Amino acid sequence: MLPRAVLALLALVLLALPRPAAAQSILRDAETEAFLRDISRDMVVAAGLDPRNVQFVLVGDPSINAFVTGGQNVFIHSGLFIAADNVNELQGVIAHELGHITGGHAVRFGEGATPATRISLLSLLGAAAAVAAGAGEAGMAILGLGQTAALAKFLSFTRDQESRADQAGASFLSKAGLSGRGSIAFFRKLQGEEYRLAIPQNNEYARTHPLSSTRINNLLAVYERDKAWDAPTDKGLQSRFERIKGKLSGYVEEPRIVMQRYPEGTNTAPALYARAYAWHRSGFPDQAMTEAAKLVALAPNDPYFLELQGQILLESGKVSESLPVLRRAAIFAPNEPMILTLLGHALVTSEDKLLQAEAEPLLRRAVSLDRENPFTWYQLGVIYDRRGDKPRAALAAAERFSLEGNAMGAMMNARMAHAGLRPGTPDYIRADDIMLVAGDALDQQRRRKKR
Incomplete structure (x- = not known):
């Protein structure tokens, strides 16, 4: 002590x-x-x-x-x-x-x-x-x-x-070359x-x-002595900053504050973003969809605008309507793992076997681009489980639990995957790696409890 x-x-x-x-x-x-x-x-x-x-x-x-x-x-x-x-x-x-x-x-x-x-x-x-x-x-x-x-x-x-x-x-x-x-x-x-x-x-x-x-x-x-002191701000980056700030405000701030900051009738991208998120979070899907539709009308091929519109449709229970919107988002942003994951989630939610077959390669590509999204692994696990591939479903669950800091869950699922996978395969080796990391984490937890 x-x-x-x-x-x-x-x-x-x-x-x-x-x-x-x-x-x-x-x-x-x-x-x-x-x-x-x-x-x-x-x-x-x-x-x-x-x-x-x-x-x-x-x-x-x-x-x-x-x-x-x-x-x-x-x-x-x-x-x-x-x-x-x-x-x-x-x-x-x-x-x-x-x-x-x-x-x-x-x-x-x-x-x-x-x-x-x-x-x-x-x-x-x-x-x-x-x-x-x-x-x-x-x-x-x-x-x-x-x-x-x-x-x-x-x-x-x-x-x-x-x-x-x-x-x-x-x-x-x-x-x-940026100003201070x-x-x-x-x-x-x-x-x-x-x-x-x-x-x-x-x-x-x-x-x-x-x-x-x-x-x-x-x-x-x-x-003040630097030659970049009077360098102008990039207008394109400033425009992106303003719309993301609007999006973030709508997502994290109280709706009352959002509506004061971005009042009705202001139809710029930042304002539409902010109000769409604020309405969606507040449980008003129709108002959220109205704002999202205006947003997409500003730039019909913008993948992030389409992503929001598809998300609102999906989370409002309109799965079939969300699919064409999210597919367009994925077309215009084929390397954005979170958009691919959202589309994969919509396909999995449909419970249609053909659509789930479409979801698997999308989700596999998403984890190849970003292995640190627990939700992507969860969706992959659902696909494997429904197919009856229990070892890979367990491996996906182990990946998810590992990212969430649940060492016990990671260890239990990695063991199940390890027992069912063919030795020497990449998935088998990955299950072994997760077991080692989870084992170290569990040992540390036990040592802390003894103190």
Whole structure:
């Protein structure tokens, strides 16, 4: 068991960190993910990273935040997306997060926590010695000072990481030919939010990040000298940003707020997107379909507009009507795994054997493009189960449970698949892999319980 001083330090450290994405809701949307990849590609290359290895994940959280975890994963809160006024502001945030990735900050956490923990342990020993000598009050004072010093040490480390990420992000924007105006505008937005929440602006030493004013001044000195400072925002990307922001608003915000932000009679793509999602979420399929139809009329071959129209039809129980719409969406976006999965789901829902035969290759292609969508594996499992192919149905279930973090479910289904598949085949080997990973996860769970 850790000493109380160490536990207190770790508790304070954990409060300063973003919540794990697993504890929040991950929002999967084909259009948004493609957009985030497109607006970031030049910065990712400028950072010396491979665009194929950097993953952008949208988190359903109203707070204005973004963070990175191990690997090359950038998590962006929906609240940040909605708070941004233009695509350049979003690019500024992403550039900063890429700075954390190239700096290895997620994996270097121990460099800041370990020295702080040592200070805390030393203060604990000093306090224990004072208490043993009969100086109880002095011992408590030593302990308190030690914890304060330990936390200050850790906060200094995180502020240094943030400053380094700011400077790295500025260089990535410059190399990509993107203006830093959006970065500065967003920091000013954060500063305004801090004023609104009455967060002190005069004591940097009690913060995980430098003062916003300090960051703005430091970055302005860099950005204003850069030749890209006056570079215009790409109009095509800005248009895509606005419609995705409308879509996201309709999906995550209260319908009342959506209708105020995008009032009836405003028939732009962002407004139609927002109202269609808001009506659909509120249980008004007819109104949602009216807005979706107007949206498709703006661009009849837009796969994402068709995807929404097909989704509303499908989830309103109009399966047969959704199929031609979703087939058109798949024609115009043959490499979008989430659109292929939605079409596959509609085909499976029909319970028609011929349509299910059409669904299988679509779903197989979807998992070849994106293996990390549990819903795709679920649909494949339904097809295999109805066909009587129990081993592959179990393997699909094992894949799904593994992605959902259900180690026991993954282990049980992988074992069933392993027992029924022919040894040496790719599916047999995959079942074996899932068993190994699930076994490690279950061992870790047992060890945690023993503690």
